[in-house]
Amino acid sequence: MAARIAEHLKADLLLYEKGVFEKAFRNYGAIVAVFATGIVVRDIAPLLDNKWSDPAVVVVDSNLNFAIPLLGGHHGANEIARKVSELGAVPVLTTATEVHGKPSVEGIADRLSCEIFNKESTVAVNCALLDQEIEVLEVKGPRIVVVDEDVSVLIRKRQETAGDGRRRQK
Structure with missing residues (x-):
């Protein structure tokens, strides 16, 4: 098996x-x-x-x-x-979000090719995602963003070009 x-x-x-x-x-x-x-x-x-x-x-x-x-x-x-x-x-x-058919911070980050910067925020945000729609905001820099601890911050993964010309995430 x-x-x-x-x-x-x-x-x-x-x-x-x-x-x-x-x-x-x-x-x-x-x-x-x-x-x-x-x-x-x-x-x-x-x-x-x-x-x-x-x-x-x-x-x-x-x-x-x-x-x-x-x-x-x-x-x-x-x-x-x-x-x-x-x-x-x-x-x-x-997992609660899966059981209820809701997105998770980790799933959203993966779908957007992002990394979660403040991982400790995911518990509160995932709990909130069970009860309400959570807006995903995209902020392009240069900017300064101040967030509460129950806000998950996602950072786009950098793209690199491999020696064979293909792009890969880092």
Whole structure:
């Protein structure tokens, strides 16, 4: 099952061995674990740092019934669970904005190719997005912008041109 999922996601396949989650946390931005949720929770718990640097983690049962974004739902895990659902698994999404069909700061930033400057603001803004429409303002500089702590500030990612002429984000 793991090989089938890895092929579908065009991802590397790591077989379980002692320390595999530590290796994956160091080297990958997302992990799909074909394990029982309890095993994954116990193995990754000592590795957790914060939602901005930890990889997205999705747990899939060995019968491909469910794909559960365990960590980093707004940081790729929800999207991975949806992709795994193409193989038949039910994506079990629990992030509040997803459950209610609302946008999230992280999703808006991704859609606009932006980085979140003041990450601590996202909790308050995501909560507000559940109850109301939040205006997205674009301010072109040079300007000085003063915001309250419950305002998320997004900064456009710089575009660079690679040696082959293709543009890439930095």
